[in-house]
Amino acid sequence: MAPPPATAVADAMNPPVRPQDSQANIDIMAVTKGFHWPWLIALLFALSGVGLAAATLAWQTYEGLGVAGYQAPVFWGVYIITFVFWIGIGHAGTLISAILYLFRAKWRNAINRGAETMTVFAVLTAALFPLIHIGRLWKFYFLLPYPNQRYLWVNFKSPLLWDVFAVNTYLTISVLFFLVGLIPDIAIARDRAVGWKKVVYTILSAGWQGTGKQWKAHSRAVLHLSGLATPLVLSVHSIVSWDFAMSIVPGWHATIFAPYFVAGAIFGGFAMVIVVMVPVRRIFRLEAYITDYHFENMSRFILFTSLICGYAYGAEYFIAWYSAVEFEQTSFWQRAFGPYWFSTWCMIIFNVVMPQALWIKKLRTNIPFLFVLCFFINLGMWFERYVIIITSLSREYIPAAWGLYIPSLVEMIVLTGSFCWFSMFFLLYLKMFPIIAISEVKELDIHARDHARHDAHAAHASGGAH
Amino acid sequence: MTIDNDKCTGCSACITACYVENNVSIVGEKQALMHREMTWLRIERYVGDGDDDASLDSERRPIPSGETLGGTQVRHLPMLCQHCGAAPCEAVCPVIATYHNDEGINGMVYNRCVGTRYCANNCTYKVRRFNYFDYGRKNWPGLLGLMLNPDVTVRGQGVMEKCSFCVQRIETARQPAKDAGKPIADGAVKTACQQSCPSDAISFGNVRDKASAPSQRAQQGAARAYHALQVLNTRSAVTYLGQVRREES
16 A cells, blocks of 8 residues: 555644744754753652662662562563563554654654654663563673683573563664664754753764755665664564463463564554653643644554454464363463453453544544553553463463462562653653654655645646636 | 382472482571472372362462362372473573583583573473572571581572482492493482482482383383373473372272
């Protein structure tokens, strides 16, 4: 299917008064200027959460992982759940910036920067969790294949090692992509900054002057990085899913895991974009740039990926029954009706049932509704990983070794801390760099103006003929 | 190793011997209630005819609902590391802290372990134990350390451990055998559990030697011989001889 022309998209957005180019600079840069109470309160809250979590983690490292709620046979808990959760969140950004870029879906232009920012910080958050989770944090470098005299090497057969590479690759590419995309906007910030900020912006803007040659090089760079990032959207979460699928644990050992996780990641990621962008738009008055049209498009993505998730949930149960493997059947029975039934039904209701409301256009453009829905979707996605990890592990092959896991206070503090850590970065970013890609928003306007001029000509010509 | 379940009375002397021989930590009541016990060997009790209802309120331990006071329909299954030929734990360790040696022992390198605990998740028998705290220092502070078996490492905080088939005893037997230029003789190595079993349910030796005691026992009891969860094809090194109920025989 051919992508819709940019002009049609720009028309569809149809803000009451489309801001002029110079106005866009001012409006969007205004986010970084001035003083916003909600921002300060949020930042203080985030910082205290990060501090508390850091202290808790220091204690955990000193005392031992026993302070977390692990109970045999559940050896993975909230930390791994939260790792998968944040890695998933980090997928929407790259999808929006790379895949939608390659498909020339121009509507992404106003939200792509926010989504990319979210990606980078979500991956930064996720990358902490494998470290938090291991028993001997101080030996984390054993996981890297570094040359050493004792010929110790890593196990390339282990999915956990693939994870190390997948996450690091993803972090590298998304940071690069993010920084390259930022260059023209940093240049705008540079032109308005004074003092030490000017020095930082000057370095980051890499000598950007906005010449034709630079624009050409820039768009080539973005294109190539999109090409690199696109397969990563699919590969990273596939590899994360293989942490489970490659094992022998009933409930984990399933071939559907890779597409299932990727769809879930995009689903949860888009929900997170909405949860983050709704308050940002409201507090910083960006309604002229991020319109209902954007939210509606994202809702469509959410609806679509929700259906894929629903299919995957159904397929898992069907295959468990159809396989006639008792272990699988028991595992899935335990999921729905065992001691963790609560998490399973939360997952199904939040991720599959509730998003069906998005079939209705009025609800797709109802921002408060979307915000609440997306909050529940994020909760549902966290529960999805809870279901997969905890219920599968708690009741495996040998009934003599069954057990129940209850997260401890320590894990809850760290989980909250991860949200604070993410918010801290995001809030600081808001005050330092433009949250909307100014140059790309302008690009849309230019297309629209060309189109308008073209239309006027055409009307004139046809009018003359009559 | 061959374990004759029919001989097992569930007396748990093997467990005690294992704790002493291998410096296994004692975790205390609170931790034990969270199923964090470090025992390398446990005796599973199965009550009734094996048709377990897996009732949802049974938190752990098989079918307590089937057990009645004075009931005798109990089957014991001593469960320890099976030293699988195709071990699920080995493939998933990112740092090769658990590996297979050429004698078929599934080894644990404590110094290499970073504690991802993936091995324990993937162990189908759930015999791997994790050091959630620095149990060693708490259990044997100061001079109490002198009560430890000097041939066995005390595991530190954050590493995985499990049954080693008393590898220190195998190593002790290796040097005299090497001096004599012969392989280790059958019966030269006795594991702690085997040594302490009053009903001689456990026999240990080289299972690839058809004349060795465990192989002989497995052959003699071929009709009763099975591997735990053999449907998973982990090629476990422990052969169990099933328990026969008197009315069945």
